[in-house]
Amino acid sequence: MNRNQVLPQFELSAEPSALKRVDFCAPQSYKGAGFLSIPDMPRVAEEASAIIASDGFDWLVQTHFEDSPGSEPHQVLDLDLKGRLHLICQRCLQDCAVELDEKRRFILVLTEEEADAYPIEDEELEPLVVNQHFNLLETIEDEILLSLPLIPKHPDGFCEPHASTFSDDVGTEVSDERENPFNILKNMKKN
Numbered sequence: 714m715n716r717n718q719v720l721p722q723f724e725l726s727a728e729p730s731a732l733k734r735v736d737f738c739a740p741q742s743y744k745g746a747g748f749l750s751i752p753d754m755p756r757v758a759e760e761a762s763a764i765i766a767s768d769g770f771d772w773l774v775q776t777h778f779e780d781s782p783g784s785e786p787h788q789v790l791d792l793d794l795k796g797r798l799h800l801i802c803q804r805c806l807q808d809c810a811v812e813l814d815e816k817r818r819f820i821l822v823l824t825e826e827e828a829d830a831y832p833i834e835d836e837e838l839e840p841l842v843v844n845q846h847f848n849l850l851e852t853i854e855d856e857i858l859l860s861l862p863l864i865p866k867h868p869d870g871f872c873e874p875h876a877s878t879f880s881d882d883v884g885t886e887v888s889d890e891r892e893n894p895f896n897i898l899k900n901m902k903k904n
């Protein structure tokens with residue numbers, strides 16, 4: 714019996730507020746799509762150098778069940794993200810548009826223990842601990858933050874180095890001003 718054909722499919726609301734509370738424990742699969750503007754995602758907005766009205770991310774979520782030998786079928790979640798935000802170009806120090814087109818696949822688990830038991834080498838299928846009021850918006854935000862380039866830059870030849878980027882003083886200021894993405898990651902893992 715194929716679970717995907719038997720269980721109902723739940724249509725996720727595109728409302729950002731509805732994404733903050735999704736019951737991922739119900740016996741159903743999920744599907745949804747929408748657009749999130751930068752202000753819908755406060756942590757992404759914090760990273761953006763400028764908030765342009767047309768910036769933001771199209772998201773697409775779809776889950777399905779996969780049989781796993783010897784245990785209950787697991788639910789797999791596919792997340793597609795495509796969009797744009799503005800960051801400071803580290804060459805000319807002006808705003809530059811950064812396009813992202815990301816695909817992620819998660820296996821939904823209910824406990825931290827289950828997630829810990831998952832082989833860490835399996836980067837293709839990351840465990841995601843969900844519950845009855847799961848904040849999917851936060852996961853989308855996390856994935857955008859993780860996808861940001863470490864050193865955003867305009868394409869080569871597009872801009873000239875800003876005079877002050879040669880000076881050590883200013884260089885230090887620039888790196889202090891923006892939070893190191895590795896720290897963002899560390900803080901995320903803690904939460």
Ligand SMILES: [Zn+2]
Binds near residue numbers: 802807871
């Ligand atoms: Zn530039």
